[in-house]
Amino acid sequence: MSGSFRCSISLSPLHSNEFPRIPVTKPRIHVPVPKPMTVALSKVVSPLRVAAPGVMIEAAGLEVDRVTEAELKENGFRSTRKTKIVCTIGPRTCEFEEIEALAVGGMNVARVNMCHGTREWHRDVIRRVRQLNEEKGFAVAVMMDTEGSEIHMDDLNDVESTKAEDGQIWTFTVRAFDQPSRPERTITVNYDGFAEDVKVGDELLVDGGMVTFVVIEKIGPDVICRCTDPGLLLPRANLTFWRNGSLVRERNAMLPTISSKDWLDIDFGIEEGVDFIAVSFVKSAEVIKTLKSYIIDRSPGSQIGIIAKIESIDSLKNLEEIIQVSDGTMVARGDLGAQIPLEQVPLVQHEVIQLCRQLNKPVIVASQLLESMIEYPIPTRAEVADVSEAVGQQADALMLSSESAMGQYPEKALAVLRCVSLRIEKCRREEKHWDVTDLRIVSSSKLDEISEEICNTTSRMANKLKADAIFVYTKTGQTASLLSRNRPDCPIFAFAPSTSIQRCLNLKWGLIPFRLDFSDDMESNLNRTFSLLKARAMIKSGDLIIVVSDVMQSIQAIKVP
Ligand SMILES: Nc1ncnc2c1ncn2[C@@H]1O[C@H](COP(=O)(O)OP(=O)(O)O)[C@@H](O)[C@H]1O
Ligand SMILES: C=C(OP(=O)(O)O)C(=O)O
Ligand SMILES: [K+]
Ligand SMILES: [Mg+2]
Structure with missing residues (x-):
């Protein structure tokens, strides 16, 4: 922590x-x-x-x-x-x-x-x-x-926002209006069933409480509310109903997650x-x-x-x-x-x-x-x-x-x-928060578990030896991910064969994703990577690199020649 x-x-x-x-x-x-x-x-x-x-x-x-x-x-x-x-x-x-x-x-x-x-x-x-x-x-x-299918207000017919004042009466309804005919202080809600579970006395929170109303009456598709906490209503703001301090969510629970x-x-x-x-x-x-x-x-x-x-x-x-x-x-x-x-x-x-x-x-x-x-x-x-x-x-x-x-x-x-x-x-x-915390084993096969242990050891080694970087040659991104999970002190250079894996790795902590075609011959991969990176002044002779790959289950500690 x-x-x-x-x-x-x-x-x-x-x-x-x-x-x-x-x-x-x-x-x-x-x-x-x-x-x-x-x-x-x-x-x-x-x-x-x-x-x-x-x-x-x-x-x-x-x-x-x-x-x-x-x-x-x-x-x-x-x-x-x-x-x-x-x-x-x-x-x-x-x-x-x-x-x-x-x-x-x-x-x-x-x-x-x-x-x-x-x-x-x-x-x-x-x-x-x-x-x-x-x-x-x-x-x-x-x-x-995705938008998801929770209950929210409509887009206010392109108005940027609208102000609800303390004590004002507003209507929330499933009826849709064209701009000119929209009655004043009326908000269209996206979900037909939204009023079904609502009771008079419920609280209606807009955007988790940016504006609050209390339900005073239900008339067919309309829920009539009085504003109790004034504020700005923004387009497509989400709506939640609360009763006695708990969320009313029977309806929401039935909405499909993916609409x-x-x-x-x-x-x-x-x-x-x-x-x-x-x-x-x-x-x-x-x-x-x-x-x-x-x-x-x-x-x-x-x-x-x-x-x-x-x-x-x-x-x-x-x-x-x-x-x-x-x-x-x-x-x-x-x-x-x-x-x-x-x-x-x-x-x-x-x-x-x-x-x-x-x-x-x-x-x-x-x-x-x-x-x-x-x-x-x-x-x-x-x-x-x-x-x-x-x-x-x-x-x-x-x-x-x-x-x-x-x-x-x-x-x-x-x-x-x-x-x-x-x-x-x-x-x-x-602060040297080196992770002594036991990470659980996430692998489902013995072979994967070996890779996982290699990644844990690699990260520990890199920290202890104050390595300049960890290099990982990864076809699927999995080995790179297992290294990132250890949050080592040095960056992890992840070499992946496709730009899509390269981009996906861009979300993970400490990974510097490269796109590189590599073979099963680790020595030639390394020589090639070293010369490419040296030519771009990204590494220099004497840098200490710990190398792993998901092709070969080994750890190498190498000083860049
Ligand atoms: N594609 C878009 N067109 C118009 N406005 C947008 C768009 N994406 C985001 N916004 C504006 O930026 C705000 C913040 O975006 P986001 O956090 O993604 O949405 P929300 O506030 O709905 O959770 C939105 O409320 C909206 O005003
Ligand atoms: C990121 C969130 O989702 P969205 O912006 O889509 O509402 C959120 O609710 O915090
Ligand atoms: K969203
Ligand atoms: Mg959200």
Whole structure:
């Protein structure tokens, strides 16, 4: 567990003058944030570069995300960032140059949320990410997040927001209206059965309590409510009913996790070749299994990873089975906080992170990490502490939602995540939290168990010998994942034969994924990798490398010749 951090959270003052000072009118702290990746991409010179600047070098046979390469050179091997970053792409960041700015700032995964926007809009975004990868040498993975079928408000007929005042009477209804005929203070709800379980006296929470109403009357399809906590109603905000302090969820429990619209979105995602599908409001392991076999049928050999979003109260009962069958998990604190008491959210976060580590699955911590940065150029102290906690817990990845989708400072928010990650990771290394905790055995065969033990030993060896890097040659990504799970001090260079595995590995803690064709002859693989990496100034003679592969069950400790 993160324990206490003795180091102070002082961020590098290096670039402080490049960031705005606290405006006197806003009671915010000034956290100096380093400027976005200072290494200009054009300066990432490789002697092997054969293509025009800005183009990934394929002739060399070794492909790595150019920003990772730059970070590696700038921060040094051991201090390179281990925590990955997912950015939600929205109206503020959907143009090619805006996505590029996020990629330059260290985005590892771009997320599109099918709750919002049209399929055409998402298609354009996904294609821009792909184009960026191809033309400019990034390895940004794409995650498609399903809408799910929980109860939410409609899109307010394109109004940005609407204010509910204390004591006002509002109607929530399943009737749909065209804009001109929409009665005042009337909200359309997406699900026909939503009113069935509601009783007079129930509380209606919008977005987990941003606005609260009490039900005063039910008339056919209309639920009439009085506002008790005023606030802004935002498009597609989720709705939950509470009675005597408990969630009313009979109806929700009957809604399918994957709606018919979600299935169409999933088909779209498969067609567009997304790397991950994040499934909203997962309740049990069954739905993940069903989706996985559906994808295998639709697209045999597909590498699409399924991420289970932990955000429904029902998922908590089945946590271990859900994590076990998924390819990763997201602690989706936004909706989770609307379904369980807020004070339990950090406990669930901690539990999910621990379980994912035990079960060898990547975990993303999501929602409200830097919420104030939607409006302000600097985070609050509490937000910095929250990010530090997630990094200290060694989550694989952190996620930006509104901060990058529609906030005013997406690149600065990204810079804060990067900078806090680096600082807290350094702390943990200095504190020597070497993992003596017994990780469970996750392998199902003796052969796999041997690989697993090799990975555990490799990580221990790398820490003890203060190795500069671990190299892993991995055909499926499994061995790389088992190494990442150990959270070693040095980076793990993972060489994989396909760009899709390379992108999938980009979500995992401490992995630096390369695309490389390799053979079963480890000696020739190594010689080739050493010369390619040396030529790009990514390693030098004398560096200590611990090498493993899923081809050969051995560990080698090698000084780079
Ligand atoms: N494709 C999109 N089109 C329009 N707005 C979007 C889009 N994606 C995200 N947004 C905006 O960014 C906000 C944050 O995104 P996200 O966290 O993914 O959604 P939500 O707030 O619904 O959980 C959304 O509430 C919405 O206002
Ligand atoms: C990440 C989440 O899901 P979404 O943004 O899709 O609601 C969340 O609820 O925290
Ligand atoms: K969603
Ligand atoms: Mg959610």
